[in-house]
Amino acid sequence: MNTLLLDCGSGGRASQRLIGDVFLRHFDNPVLRTMDDAASLTLPHGRLAMSTDGYTVTPLFFPGGDIGSLAIHGTVNDVSMLGARPLWLTCAFILEEGLDLDILERVAASMGRAARRAGVQIVSGDTKVVPRGMCDKLFVTTTGIGERLAEPAPSGSRARPGDAILISGAMGDHGLAVLGQRDSLSFLSGIESDSAPLNGLVEALMLEVGDIHVLRDPTRGGLATTLNEIAGQSGVACLIEQEAIPIHPAVAAGCDVLGLDPLYLANEGKLICILPEAKADAALRVLRSLPYGEEAARIGTVQAPEAPFKPGQVVLQTAIGGRRLLAMAEGAQLPRIC
Amino acid sequence: MNTLLLDCGSGGRASQRLIGDVFLRHFDNPVLRTMDDAASLTLPHGRLAMSTDGYTVTPLFFPGGDIGSLAIHGTVNDVSMLGARPLWLTCAFILEEGLDLDILERVAASMGRAARRAGVQIVSGDTKVVPRGMCDKLFVTTTGIGERLAEPAPSGSRARPGDAILISGAMGDHGLAVLGQRDSLSFLSGIESDSAPLNGLVEALMLEVGDIHVLRDPTRGGLATTLNEIAGQSGVACLIEQEAIPIHPAVAAGCDVLGLDPLYLANEGKLICILPEAKADAALRVLRSLPYGEEAARIGTVQAPEAPFKPGQVVLQTAIGGRRLLAMAEGAQLPRIC
Numbered sequence: 001m002n003t004l005l006l007d008c009g010s011g012g013r014a015s016q017r018l019i020g021d022v023f024l025r026h027f028d029n030p031v032l033r034t035m036d037d038a039a040s041l042t043l044p045h046g047r048l049a050m051s052t053d054g055y056t057v058t059p060l061f062f063p064g065g066d067i068g069s070l071a072i073h074g075t076v077n078d079v080s081m082l083g084a085r086p087l088w089l090t091c092a093f094i095l096e097e098g099l100d101l102d103i104l105e106r107v108a109a110s111m112g113r114a115a116r117r118a119g120v121q122i123v124s125g126d127t128k129v130v131p132r133g134m135c136d137k138l139f140v141t142t143t144g145i146g147e148r149l150a151e152p153a154p155s156g157s158r159a160r161p162g163d164a165i166l167i168s169g170a171m172g173d174h175g176l177a178v179l180g181q182r183d184s185l186s187f188l189s190g191i192e193s194d195s196a197p198l199n200g201l202v203e204a205l206m207l208e209v210g211d212i213h214v215l216r217d218p219t220r221g222g223l224a225t226t227l228n229e230i231a232g233q234s235g236v237a238c239l240i241e242q243e244a245i246p247i248h249p250a251v252a253a254g255c256d257v258l259g260l261d262p263l264y265l266a267n268e269g270k271l272i273c274i275l276p277e278a279k280a281d282a283a284l285r286v287l288r289s290l291p292y293g294e295e296a297a298r299i300g301t302v303q304a305p306e307a308p309f310k311p312g313q314v315v316l317q318t319a320i321g322g323r324r325l326l327a328m329a330e331g332a333q334l335p336r337i338c
Numbered sequence: 339m340n341t342l343l344l345d346c347g348s349g350g351r352a353s354q355r356l357i358g359d360v361f362l363r364h365f366d367n368p369v370l371r372t373m374d375d376a377a378s379l380t381l382p383h384g385r386l387a388m389s390t391d392g393y394t395v396t397p398l399f400f401p402g403g404d405i406g407s408l409a410i411h412g413t414v415n416d417v418s419m420l421g422a423r424p425l426w427l428t429c430a431f432i433l434e435e436g437l438d439l440d441i442l443e444r445v446a447a448s449m450g451r452a453a454r455r456a457g458v459q460i461v462s463g464d465t466k467v468v469p470r471g472m473c474d475k476l477f478v479t480t481t482g483i484g485e486r487l488a489e490p491a492p493s494g495s496r497a498r499p500g501d502a503i504l505i506s507g508a509m510g511d512h513g514l515a516v517l518g519q520r521d522s523l524s525f526l527s528g529i530e531s532d533s534a535p536l537n538g539l540v541e542a543l544m545l546e547v548g549d550i551h552v553l554r555d556p557t558r559g560g561l562a563t564t565l566n567e568i569a570g571q572s573g574v575a576c577l578i579e580q581e582a583i584p585i586h587p588a589v590a591a592g593c594d595v596l597g598l599d600p601l602y603l604a605n606e607g608k609l610i611c612i613l614p615e616a617k618a619d620a621a622l623r624v625l626r627s628l629p630y631g632e633e634a635a636r637i638g639t640v641q642a643p644e645a646p647f648k649p650g651q652v653v654l655q656t657a658i659g660g661r662r663l664l665a666m667a668e669g670a671q672l673p674r675i676c
Contacts, residue, residue: 044384052429090481091390094473130672135477141432
């Protein structure tokens, strides 16, 4: 087995070989090839979106993805949520001495593929190697920038009473897929992560529908936590219909067995879109016509922060007609899912 | 002792408290305060520089700095080396469950201070918490963007025969300061890291001197490795005079004892500037007039890649008149110094 040496993070020849043999090969593009410490980039204008995320998921490979594709999709999606077209990513690896180089190669190949599919370039990077036992195999932090497509940008603070709340597909797949792989739960083996780039959906919503108030991807903490954040930032309430929320049968069944709530599970290829009621049908049509949006649904309506609602509340209308509060999660149902 | 819980990385309420109590307090600015997943930024034009670096230094605190100030300075400097004015940084923390929250607080405070002094804003971030034993206390990855100040940007590939080679100060302090702290070597206790933001020097060089061919900060691998990279990228040779290279006496003495070569030790507040001979004196005057440039020196000249030199070579003219090749380091003299 070919393993990673401490020297591969030294900045010397061993580092250069690693960069040339693995990263340049899979990420190749003219900007990265300059091999300067920073990337020189040119936008048509100066209106940017920028976001960063660290990825520590375990296991590194899971049904539907791996830490590499996740690190591309996650940051592409976070940049997109500002109504922006992601263009460039940087990646910073923290690697454990002794890591199987085949694993690094597979992760880098997956990142390269995911970046090409999402239409973004990896333009700069960094590699640190820490001694055995000082990190768990491989962590990667990606940072992305993109150009904002319209002003004002969508923001968690722009939900307005009467706005429609849409989601682009089914909830909970990613969290359960990672859990199933990590704990070898065979009854979850059919569930795949939904990890996917959402920039295509966002660009269509921004340019074909317009007037998008909020875009947010319900990752850590799931739909319930993300809606709580939005309700809090906007000073409104959200009323959600349980029956309208798409959940794949295998996910619903798995959650029943494990006592998990799919509304709090992480998604990595879904977005929440909040926009004026009058635009809701058009937005749903656009989403459903595109890859990763086929199962889009309207799940609720933004409510004024007055009785029976309070500002910041997320209320679930249950299938049998009752209402209950979807509180914000205190902690995580599952650690290290992204 | 108040320690970090896994839940603080969950995306739920515990995460929000950590962000509010620690990060927002120390990094506060209007962009970060929006609390969206991405930062919305506006440049006067679209000519950018972008760079990322992961920081895994141990110990977290050392004479002259800590992982927080280092993470700001390092990325500010990498962006600057493209002849750019750094404007915005993101930071992504990977934290170990059980970390003393006072340590996190001190690191965040140091990052906030360093960012304010360097004139940059931390506009977005991410926090992951991994279970005990899965990382070594605290890693942080910072990514920076800035506006390029002139075209063409300085690049490692633009050194030309006859160009002067300057450095902005003494070599080796950072590497030796971290080593001394880590291994409790009391004879090194007077040595402080040179960790510092170099954007002031770069802006003065770009705007007051101009025609800067190469800017590079000799971090991992030190002066020797960085000059080798430049010589390789530009297809030239570098001839360096040993006596002209400033090295603090305590660093020289410490290196003698430990058998280390200061030309291969990391610096975190120094730059290499390569520019036309005719501009060398003006550049030296500018550097010496500014903070962090007082000890600037001209150390050599770029040579054509012909006999007695070969392309990619770095040759040291020793004090007694001999010449020897400064090879690129294979690995690191010291691991985890940044």
